[in-house]
Amino acid sequence: MNSGSPHKRGKARILDQRIIAEGYREMKLSYSSDSNGRPRVRPSSGQFFTILPHHYPLSIMRRPFAYSDSDENGFSFIYEIRGPATRDLANLDDGSPVDWIGPLGSTFPEAPENSRPVLVAGGIGVGPILYLARELAEAGAESLVVLGARNVGLVPRLEWPETAEVRICTDDGSHGIHGTVLDGLSNTNVTNAAFYTCGPHPMMAAVHRFAVDTDRPCWVSMEEMMACGVGACQGCAIPVKDEDDLSRPAYKQACVEGPIFDSRELIW
Amino acid sequence: MNSGSPHKRGKARILDQRIIAEGYREMKLSYSSDSNGRPRVRPSSGQFFTILPHHYPLSIMRRPFAYSDSDENGFSFIYEIRGPATRDLANLDDGSPVDWIGPLGSTFPEAPENSRPVLVAGGIGVGPILYLARELAEAGAESLVVLGARNVGLVPRLEWPETAEVRICTDDGSHGIHGTVLDGLSNTNVTNAAFYTCGPHPMMAAVHRFAVDTDRPCWVSMEEMMACGVGACQGCAIPVKDEDDLSRPAYKQACVEGPIFDSRELIW
Amino acid sequence: MVDPDLTVAIAGKTLPNPVGVASGTFGFGEEYEGLTDTASLGAVYTKAVTPEPRAGNPPPRLAETPAGMINAIGLANPGLAAFLSEKVRILERLPCPAIVNVAGAVMADYLKVAEAMEEVDSVWGIELNVSCPNVDHGGMAFGTDPKVLESLTYAVRKVYSKPIIVKLSPNVTDIGEIARAAESAGADALSCINTLTGMKVDVLRRQPVIPRGTGGLSGPAIRPVGVAAVWKVSKAVGIPVIGLGGISSAEDAMEYLLAGASAIQVGTALFGEPDIPGRILGGIKIYMVQEGFSRIADLHGFF
Amino acid sequence: MVDPDLTVAIAGKTLPNPVGVASGTFGFGEEYEGLTDTASLGAVYTKAVTPEPRAGNPPPRLAETPAGMINAIGLANPGLAAFLSEKVRILERLPCPAIVNVAGAVMADYLKVAEAMEEVDSVWGIELNVSCPNVDHGGMAFGTDPKVLESLTYAVRKVYSKPIIVKLSPNVTDIGEIARAAESAGADALSCINTLTGMKVDVLRRQPVIPRGTGGLSGPAIRPVGVAAVWKVSKAVGIPVIGLGGISSAEDAMEYLLAGASAIQVGTALFGEPDIPGRILGGIKIYMVQEGFSRIADLHGFF
Numbered sequence A, B: 001m002n003s004g005s006p007h008k009r010g011k012a013r014i015l016d017q018r019i020i021a022e023g024y025r026e027m028k029l030s031y032s033s034d035s036n037g038r039p040r041v042r043p044s045s046g047q048f049f050t051i052l053p054h055h056y057p058l059s060i061m062r063r064p065f066a067y068s069d070s071d072e073n074g075f076s077f078i079y080e081i082r083g084p085a086t087r088d089l090a091n092l093d094d095g096s097p098v099d100w101i102g103p104l105g106s107t108f109p110e111a112p113e114n115s116r117p118v119l120v121a122g123g124i125g126v127g128p129i130l131y132l133a134r135e136l137a138e139a140g141a142e143s144l145v146v147l148g149a150r151n152v153g154l155v156p157r158l159e160w161p162e163t164a165e166v167r168i169c170t171d172d173g174s175h176g177i178h179g180t181v182l183d184g185l186s187n188t189n190v191t192n193a194a195f196y197t198c199g200p201h202p203m204m205a206a207v208h209r210f211a212v213d214t215d216r217p218c219w220v221s222m223e224e225m226m227a228c229g230v231g232a233c234q235g236c237a238i239p240v241k242d243e244d245d246l247s248r249p250a251y252k253q254a255c256v257e258g259p260i261f262d263s264r265e266l267i268w
Numbered sequence C, D: 001m002v003d004p005d006l007t008v009a010i011a012g013k014t015l016p017n018p019v020g021v022a023s024g025t026f027g028f029g030e031e032y033e034g035l036t037d038t039a040s041l042g043a044v045y046t047k048a049v050t051p052e053p054r055a056g057n058p059p060p061r062l063a064e065t066p067a068g069m070i071n072a073i074g075l076a077n078p079g080l081a082a083f084l085s086e087k088v089r090i091l092e093r094l095p096c097p098a099i100v101n102v103a104g105a106v107m108a109d110y111l112k113v114a115e116a117m118e119e120v121d122s123v124w125g126i127e128l129n130v131s132c133p134n135v136d137h138g139g140m141a142f143g144t145d146p147k148v149l150e151s152l153t154y155a156v157r158k159v160y161s162k163p164i165i166v167k168l169s170p171n172v173t174d175i176g177e178i179a180r181a182a183e184s185a186g187a188d189a190l191s192c193i194n195t196l197t198g199m200k201v202d203v204l205r206r207q208p209v210i211p212r213g214t215g216g217l218s219g220p221a222i223r224p225v226g227v228a229a230v231w232k233v234s235k236a237v238g239i240p241v242i243g244l245g246g247i248s249s250a251e252d253a254m255e256y257l258l259a260g261a262s263a264i265q266v267g268t269a270l271f272g273e274p275d276i277p278g279r280i281l282g283g284i285k286i287y288m289v290q291e292g293f294s295r296i297a298d299l300h301g302f303f
């Protein structure tokens, strides 16, 4: 088997999982001790892995999740209970095996020099944003994190690095700033901001427009249905601008050309 | 909902299960305390129930099992681990719910007066035969039980009533009588025997022929694939002799006209 | 909030609600007594009735497949005479409409049963099974050739005045063409789909599990095929379409209703959960209330 | 015990073993690097190649269904020129035969790609995709009309000398008739089945999940349909049949081989378990050894 490729398949065991908000959990997994149970390269923020659903093959498609943390011993992710695969995850006992393929996809790029990373997350987007904040902190960089949630019950209880300034916005004002993440960005000097965003599509679209208006760079993490996760099936098409011919649609593959895209590349 | 019908659907909880032979288990279940969790009538030996497979609807068909015991609090059965549904059963924790429909099908008829019940079982047929032996013991009747197994590892470790004389036969002679159940029947006065048999088809066929040769009554418990279990789908056809017209096939439904049949009715 | 109107109109008659139970999976209406409430059903579609009694195919007649099953019952039924003398009594007692599934080998078979049904008051309508893949002369030719289907439907129409539902096979190149043939010959509604042709092999015996080779595949596995068929058929015709194939939840039923069905039938899912029709109906009601629909017929036409 | 002979003969050439990976699920052969061992594959069937590049359909292109999935990729591919300049290099490096899946909207498209493939040494043979249900001009007409298929196959035969495999659609009334048409026009083998037409509805959005409505259903759900089709087709023709549809284990593969297939392909199951082809091959070997078979071709003909 050729091992030039960075991704591989392995089994990990659930170390522990905890509820971090209504319907949201953080799960920690540990690699098995043999080298076969470990990835070839350490996953970076923005990247994802896929798991085989517990009810495979009734649920036939692997499920992608973004890393929220990772070290040589294992990795973590944050997930929302949505359907069969995540319901099964929530019911698994500690110690249960999870079949993963990873790391997959592109990473959040480094911010341009002298810029200040502004990380904007909502919903299931919080996992990769947390990982990015951790990486930035490790690199000694400061960051601004803006989190959006509908109400206080959905605000994730997480430990953010000290170098991150965290602003929480709730639609109903039940916690933090009353309003959306854009309200969370007002009164902020964005002249040197570099935006990184992951979350619901409308939220990312708003951050993209804000970045365009303020002429700052913006990277987004795109979600699309995935079957193979490795660029083989063409299932995960993201509409992009075709520089050569704007009249016809062009697509990129979220799994290998993304999930992180320069927001200006995409059709919003 | 009309409740003229004897069968109903309910949930029971696994009280406990134990290994009784290689690949064979005895499972005890208790009805939930509300009347909805209990059957309308107490199941009798020969009857069966169906369970919804744990992996429903990947496994879409309910699975039938014969009662091996039953009282007002619950019931038991003996099963062999064969495929998806029984593998799941074996992995369930005590306390897990099991979705049952029962009691279904016909019962072992009473033996003619002055006859001696001879019960012959092999493999998964041991459950209903055990229940019949128990019922006979309760009614104060003696019985002869002949059990066949390939080898000692497959001989079920069970508690038989004291009024039952139990003979065990193994194909390889590793336990009890060396030979088949027919060898177990030799040296037996069968002039007043009434045969009841459940197990592999060739075994039941042999017992049937033995009963015909010795001119004694014989009841057999037939297995056939079942979908509805209540006579609605016509899936569980058992070929029987058509008295009117022997040239064309006739069938009876194992689920409602059986599973217990007079062996002379059937085409062997 | 007013309760939504759940009735379904077919040829001037109405079904009390859209959730029926499919032919061949609910016998003649009494077998599930104690397990399901027939009063909550939109209709019972009976097992197929043929003029003569049929013993059916040799066992095994059933095989399980991923999220589905194969059956090859072979139209086993007591025949028209026994139906009239024994089964009609059961249908009379049913608290919901009874629709008789009619099958045969040649056109005269269908006509004979249909003519007899014309006289039976307790029969709400008939469903022509022109799509049974499990017998050598099970009407499959009627269901795959538009011209043949047209003349069959036309002939039945002449002898039968109450609702005629033609049940379509998915095992065709162009189901819309077949649907139009049935409509033009006077069918009042179409039901689709019957089972897909399928086979399972016993790899150790090196024989098909079903002695005759192939059988009919049903269950959740085929639901996407049924929904696609209903969508196509409802675009091809103006008469009501009754959707079935793999429905086992209210959400599944909603897929069919939104794709163009005016009513649905539950088949294979009854085997696992006999009381599922009532729960499906409950779920449809909740959907309608929550999404602001007052009539079943308003549920389709969005795409 | 001698190792069984696993080779498969098609038109005088051989595949090293019967387990290939299906078109559209394995890209152009390199995407699963590190996840599966291409050296153990009987063949890689590439994603469809059309003369011009195709962007494919708008998302979502995928939907999950019970034990299956629907796709509507829309033949997204870089086109013939990019295939020749970029993908051929990958195929050359593959340690197993590469079979190029050829698609188009009109006959000239197929001929153009086939002609180009004639010149490419690293291409073992071609598979004509006349059965893609996911594009408006995806060759579906070629796959449903025996006469049209016959002339297409005949024309391709004239420009292409290496093995031609025609991939059949299950969405037809009589697959045997279509199979005979392809054989009579010179096809060297047939593969079946492509996906079934299926639809999934998003009941809250009240729209089909796939924007164009229907897509192609694949996965374990369709296996019984594929096995039945292979059985019928292998009875209808004398050329080898390559079976696919829902294979995810050695037992599934054995069902197809016993039903008449000379080789198989694994598609959807790769998404869940990319290394499954090797394990399927291992299981086939064990079956052959335990059951005393020395050649793959001896596995069929029992029914």
Ligand SMILES: Cc1cc2nc3c(=O)[nH]c(=O)nc-3n(C[C@H](O)[C@H](O)[C@H](O)COP(=O)(O)OP(=O)(O)OC[C@H]3O[C@@H](n4cnc5c(N)ncnc54)[C@H](O)[C@@H]3O)c2cc1C
Pocket: A048, A059, A061, A062, A063, A064, A065, A066, A067, A077, A078, A079, A080, A081, A082, A083, A084, A085, A086, A087, A124, A125, A127, A128, A222, A223, A224, A225, A226, A227, A259, D064
């Ligand atoms: C690159 C990427 C990263 C993701 N990261 C996270 C994360 O960190 N945390 C998190 O909670 N969720 C994440 N998701 C979404 C996650 O994949 C779905 O929540 C999960 O698949 C739901 O599965 P289910 O069976 O529970 O629900 P289902 O009911 O099966 O699906 C619910 C929704 O999940 C999405 N989904 C389902 N299957 C797939 C699939 N095969 N590919 C893509 N999306 C699918 C669809 O939007 C679907 O409508 C990510 C998705 C992508 C593409």
Ligand SMILES: Cc1cc2nc3c(=O)[nH]c(=O)nc-3n(C[C@H](O)[C@H](O)[C@H](O)COP(=O)(O)OP(=O)(O)OC[C@H]3O[C@@H](n4cnc5c(N)ncnc54)[C@H](O)[C@@H]3O)c2cc1C
Pocket: B048, B059, B061, B062, B063, B064, B065, B066, B067, B077, B078, B079, B080, B081, B082, B083, B084, B085, B086, B087, B124, B125, B127, B128, B222, B223, B224, B225, B226, B227, B259, C064
């Ligand atoms: C009336 C009756 C009484 C039975 N009593 C017992 C019993 O007391 N103990 C016991 O271990 N087994 C009993 N069986 C057999 C039992 O139903 C099967 O062992 C069980 O269904 C296997 O399911 P599975 O998913 O584990 O295996 P699978 O791999 O799905 O099936 C293995 C075999 O079990 C049988 N089987 C599977 N599904 C059905 C079905 N829906 N209906 C009938 N047979 C099926 C078939 O022979 C099949 O080949 C009985 C069967 C019948 C018909």
Ligand SMILES: Cc1cc2nc3c(=O)[nH]c(=O)nc-3n(C[C@H](O)[C@H](O)[C@H](O)COP(=O)(O)O)c2cc1C
Pocket: B227, B233, B235, C022, C023, C024, C025, C047, C048, C071, C073, C075, C101, C129, C132, C167, C193, C194, C195, C217, C218, C219, C220, C222, C244, C245, C246, C247, C265, C266, C267, C268, C269
């Ligand atoms: C056991 C069985 C018997 C059937 N018998 C008939 C029949 O007699 N007449 C008929 O029109 N359809 C018959 N069908 C087909 C069903 O009515 C239905 O069209 C099909 O099963 C698809 O629906 P489902 O997936 O909900 O079961 C039968 C199906 C099954 C499973």
Ligand SMILES: Cc1cc2nc3c(=O)[nH]c(=O)nc-3n(C[C@H](O)[C@H](O)[C@H](O)COP(=O)(O)O)c2cc1C
Pocket: A227, A233, A235, D022, D023, D024, D025, D047, D048, D071, D073, D075, D101, D129, D132, D167, D193, D194, D195, D217, D218, D219, D220, D222, D244, D245, D246, D247, D265, D266, D267, D268, D269
């Ligand atoms: C995502 C996807 C893309 C496909 N693309 C093609 C294609 O380009 N050409 C083709 O002939 N078949 C294509 N198919 C069909 C498969 O090759 C195969 O015939 C079908 O999926 C059934 O097999 P399976 O159930 O093992 O997947 C595609 C299938 C899938 C799931």
Ligand code: FES
Pocket: A225, A226, A227, A228, A229, A230, A231, A232, A233, A234, A235, A236, A253, A254, A255, A256
């Ligand atoms: S998921 Fe297959 S190409 Fe992206």
Ligand code: FES
Pocket: B225, B226, B227, B228, B229, B230, B231, B232, B233, B234, B235, B236, B253, B254, B255, B256
């Ligand atoms: S299992 Fe349905 S009639 Fe017996």
